[in-house]
């Protein structure tokens with residue numbers, strides 16, 4: 490079977506990670522969570538005392554951390570300077586600061602290069618999820634999907650996830666999602682955007698299983714005509 494490259498983009502909480510992992514596992518493909526890489530570099534900046542509001546300081550430190558991503562969809566990994574970063578990158582502090590760090594052009598060019606080399610090394614193909622995969626990172630992807638969902642649906646999903654941990658009420662969660670999407674969509678360098686040739690899937694009223702089935706079908710259709 491020929492290798493296939495699938496780009497899945499969309500705002501926060503639309504189901505990119507859950508869908509991409511499941512589709513990759515079902516089709517025997519690799520999986521890359523590019524948001525985890527931006528979170529990892531943000532965590533490194535915070536841990537190393539870099540002011541995350543100072544774009545020049547972020548730019549000059551951006552080449553320092555060594556970020557590695559494991560692409561097995563059953564057990565994706567992320568390390569920074571050899572240490573497991575999968576827990577620390579999910580804190581509210583990282584979530585609040587990741588948009589500012591990922592807007593710095595030097596950060597984006599470094600992480601984009603890393604993403605392209607990982608995709609090129611995936612022999613059977615890969616599902617890569619993020620914000621600018623179809624537009625900038627892999628503009629020649631075989632299939633581009635843009636997932637959307639209403640802010641209400643996305644906030645409800647996130648609140649369900651956070652229950653008992655760093656729980657916030659629904660309205661606060663909704664506002665935080667909207668604020669992060671606005672920052673990610675309005676930055677100058679490769680903003681969150683739908684590629685012209687992407688297939689848009691509104692997941693608001695679909696179960697996760699339905700979204701997975703829809704994307705698997707789209708990949709299989711692409712493979713059949715390759």
Ligand SMILES: Nc1ncnc2c1ncn2[C@@H]1O[C@H](COP(=O)(O)OP(=O)(O)OP(=O)(O)O)[C@@H](O)[C@H]1O
Nearest residue numbers: 500501502503504505506507646650692695696697
């Ligand atoms: N169609 C769906 N119906 C109900 N819940 C869903 C659906 N898709 C995803 N979820 C749930 O919503 C939450 C967010 O999903 P996921 O992390 O995959 O989104 P995401 O787009 O990758 O978000 P982010 O960009 O913030 O990482 C998870 O708890 C997931 O199980």
Ligand SMILES: Nc1ccn([C@H]2C[C@H](O)[C@@H](COP(=O)(O)O)O2)c(=O)n1
Nearest residue numbers: 523524525527587591619620621673
């Ligand atoms: N291709 C990407 C992926 C992610 N980012 C930034 C913007 C997001 O707010 C942040 C965290 O992503 P998440 O873990 O929520 O998917 O990372 C980006 O700029 N480009």
